[in-house]
Amino acid sequence: MSNYRSSAYEPLTESAAVALAIRLGLFEEKSVLTCREIGDGNLNLVFHIVNQNQKGIIIKQALPYAKVIGESWPLTLDRARIESSALLKQAEVASSYVPKIYYTDETLAITAMEDLSHLQIARAGLIEGRDFPLLGRHIGEFLGKTLFYNSDFALNPQVKKQFVKQFSNPELCKITEDFVFTDPFFDYESNSFEEELRQDAENIWNDGQLKLEAAKLKHKFLTEAETLIHGDLHTGSIFASETETKVIDPEFAYYGPIGFDLGHFFANLLMNAISRDEEKQQVLLNHIETAWTVFEKEFSEAWKNDSLEAYSKVDGYLSFILEKAFEDAIGFAGIEIIRRTIGLAHVADLDSIEPYERKIEAKRRALDLGSKLVKNRQAIKTTGELADYFKQVPVR
Ligand SMILES: Nc1ncnc2c1ncn2[C@@H]1O[C@H](COP(=O)(O)OP(=O)(O)O)[C@@H](O)[C@H]1O
């Protein structure tokens, strides 16, 4: 059921956010509070409220439309419920990797949560050339735990089907179906790219083999309810430092393919790597390798210790699931790279490259890499082989 706006819904102003924080007892009554709306994402309002001692909280509120477009694009408020429910589910098995939730209100589409301002959005840090040494390890552990423990391997299938219902997220999935999996592969108006890339875009639109493989990957996204996924795990949804990593913004969460979040994480690291000089790229490839290795280890340990599935001790079954997840991840990474280059929503890693000619060259390389990952995903069996594709080493 769509939930655009009930009579009790009001978009918050900065002063209303402060009043709400006090009413909820999130600050002491005599606190001197300041508030700023700091949302820089495509969809929601984010209020940062701090007291005189610089102790802060975040109040995130969904608008009944997509902020980046305006009221002409209505969007369900139910995404706030999905986001807070997903954060709570993830916290059950990976609490150190998500912000603490203080309060939720479905009618106001509000989540009050831990202020993570002492960390930096990973995309911004990576663009500055900063390294987050534990990024790959932490994301691998976060995904190994959350993707295993919300799957049929860890849940009674009846319970899992209840979760599939609870996390039914048709409007946000449609955004992904359209702007990630479909529009960039056709000459559609929503696409956005530099005129110099027109021939490259047309090559994509005319590549029948690529479109067939993109269609198969979209079909996986539409039909494979394997586990509760984050649904939009790009580096703009990760806060990080030298020691900490926190995953935010799971409003696109739903029951989908195990490889989807891995693929998006890989893709966003690869796009950052493309933006760098060659000698600074390896660190990102290392994060991909670590993320996969740690994911595989966490998922396998959880499988051995906690699987409820009768077939889980059958030789070869775990490897089959992991190999499928890896192959899907490579394909989804390719799709994400293509859509972030010629689709509606870009990434600053590529858009901020200077001078202009270098940016166009980098985007051409991104399109080439993305197409190769989608088409050759079955042949890419390891993160080392993925790195070879990235480095354009001839395939063995
Ligand atoms: N828990 C948090 N602590 C500090 N800042 C946050 C927090 N959550 C979001 N933000 C800030 O708000 C921005 C947008 O948040 P995000 O959840 O990505 O919104 P959207 O859903 O609109 O993409 C983030 O890039 C970050 O700067």
Ligand SMILES: CSC[C@H]1O[C@H](OP(=O)(O)O)[C@H](O)[C@@H]1O
């Ligand atoms: C118009 S929605 C496009 C794009 O925005 C979302 O990202 P975010 O909310 O993190 O800015 C998501 O990636 C959608 O595909």
